[in-house]
Amino acid sequence: DYVLKYKDDIKLYVAIHSYGQWLLQPFKVYRVTPKSMNDVELLKQLEENVNYDFWSDVRALNRPVDIMVPPALQNEFENLVETHQIQSELFINDVEEVIQEESRRQRVSPRLTRGEVTFSEYMRYDDIVAYLVRLGQEYSNIITTEVVGRSFEGRDIYLVKISSGGSNKTTIFAEGTIHAREWIVPPVMLYIINQLVENGDNSYLYEDIDWAIIPVVNPDGYEFSHEDTRLWRKTRTPGTICYGTDGNRNFDYKWMVSGASNWQCHETYAGHIPFSEPETRAIQDYVLQHKDDIKLYLSVHSYGRWMLHPWGYTTEDADNVAELKELGDLFAAAIYDVNGTVYRVGSSAGLLGFAAGGSDDWGKGGADIDLAYTVELPDDSFILPVERIQPVVEESWEGFKALHDYIREKF
Numbered sequence: 001d002y003v004l005k006y007k008d009d010i011k012l013y014v015a016i017h018s019y020g021q022w023l024l025q026p027f028k029v030y031r032v033t034p035k036s037m038n039d040v041e042l043l044k045q046l047e048e049n050v051n052y053d054f055w056s057d058v059r060a061l062n063r064p065v066d067i068m069v070p071p072a073l074q075n076e077f078e079n080l081v082e083t084h085q086i087q088s089e090l091f092i093n094d095v096e097e098v099i100q101e102e103s104r105r106q107r108v109s110p111r112l113t114r115g116e117v118t119f120s121e122y123m124r125y126d127d128i129v130a131y132l133v134r135l136g137q138e139y140s141n142i143i144t145t146e147v148v149g150r151s152f153e154g155r156d157i158y159l160v161k162i163s164s165g166g167s168n169k170t171t172i173f174a175e176g177t178i179h180a181r182e183w184i185v186p187p188v189m190l191y192i193i194n195q196l197v198e199n200g201d202n203s204y205l206y207e208d209i210d211w212a213i214i215p216v217v218n219p220d221g222y223e224f225s226h227e228d229t230r231l232w233r234k235t236r237t238p239g240t241i242c243y244g245t246d247g248n249r250n251f252d253y254k255w256m257v258s259g260a261s262n263w264q265c266h267e268t269y270a271g272h273i274p275f276s277e278p279e280t281r282a283i284q285d286y287v288l289q290h291k292d293d294i295k296l297y298l299s300v301h302s303y304g305r306w307m308l309h310p311w312g313y314t315t316e317d318a319d320n321v322a323e324l325k326e327l328g329d330l331f332a333a334a335i336y337d338v339n340g341t342v343y344r345v346g347s348s349a350g351l352l353g354f355a356a357g358g359s360d361d362w363g364k365g366g367a368d369i370d371l372a373y374t375v376e377l378p379d380d381s382f383i384l385p386v387e388r389i390q391p392v393v394e395e396s397w398e399g400f401k402a403l404h405d406y407i408r409e410k411f
């Protein structure tokens with residue numbers, strides 16, 4: 001009413017709100033270490049606030065948790081740790097600066113030839129696909145590419161199968177990059193493929209065992225993390241207010257039972273129904289079709305150096321927990337021998353806290369694949385300098401070979 005009445009006189013209209021200063025201030029990451037059960041509970045409550053981005057899970061006493069705090073909540077957060085005397089240190093002072101720094105370093109490397117692979121920069125999805133397709137043409141006797149689904153935005157989801165031929169052979173299934181920001185995952189998946197296919201010494205690794213590998217389950221999110229938001233985790237399916245579902249809470253086994261959110265803006269939003277996402281359905285379809293052959297299910301993530309086995313939805317032991325632990329230990333030991341990297345082995349819920357609807361739980365409980373794992377690669381951040389790619393892919397490869405040796409021996 002007022003403005004319309006005086007509209008001819010008013011020459012400048014200003015609306016004033018608070019929180020405007022956030023544009024000028026950095027996002028920070030704090031490393032917080034709970035020292036009492038009270039602290040643990042407090043952090044778990046904080047995790048429910050969608051404005052805090054928990055880079056790692058709240059686990060237990062004395063286990064550090066990395067929390068990204070937006071500028072508008074800086075004061076609130078600092079007051080909270082101050083009042084409750086929670087041990088907290090500044091881990092990254094300016095997240096954007098670290099991201100910018102890494103992308104500057106990435107850009108100085110020479111442009112990749114199409115169809116080639118590199119382990120000295122983070123590849124875009126198109127380049128990853130071009131590499132897989134080139135291998136499929138050049139080594140058609142051992143590797144085939146298959147489109148197992150289409151992402152929400154219409155990208156082809158590729159699976160490669162590496163086999164010496166024959167049908168219904170014991171298969172190792174591995175999927176990676178269901179979470180977009182975990183950039184070390186695609187190189188690790190590609191290195192497995194590269195070593196199996198392009199290194200003649202490794203042909204024994206697919207003599208008796210087939211490999212079925214989906215390097216990038218969530219290409220929409222992965223590309224979005226390159227183009228727009230580096231720390232994007234979820235798929236890119238739009239909700240009414242927020243985008244994306246957490247693919248690793250979307251599987252139909254004990255869905256939404258624990259450690260997942262039914263709020264679409266949350267980083268662990270489980271989706272409105274199980275398998276709501278085309279990306280997780282692609283896995284479901286392939287795995288169910290080949291469930292009798294698949295003897296090992298691997299879901300590759302970062303970060304934290306964990307070898308996790310079911311369950312994620314409960315702290316109860318899986319029926320074959322002894323074997324899961326034994327094989328997990330073999331994986332960890334093989335990696336340790338390379339550069340001394342220490343993985344911890346155990347159940348997801350036991351080590352990291354509840355998270356239902358994960359692909360590993362579904363692999364075991366839904367598809368009856370007894371040996372199912374989530375690998376959490378190094379290091380201590382999503383933003384790994386490109387120099388870390390080569391050492392990480394090499395040490396991880398030793399772990400995967402150890403898994404193969406066990407599977408080949410047993411089946």
Ligand code: ARG
Pocket residue numbers: 248301308311312313348349352354355356357358359360361374
């Ligand atoms: N950090 C992984 C996630 O949040 C851990 C998944 C482990 N598996 C599980 N079923 N909880 O998705």
Ligand code: ZN
Pocket residue numbers: 179182248301302
């Ligand atoms: Zn993840």
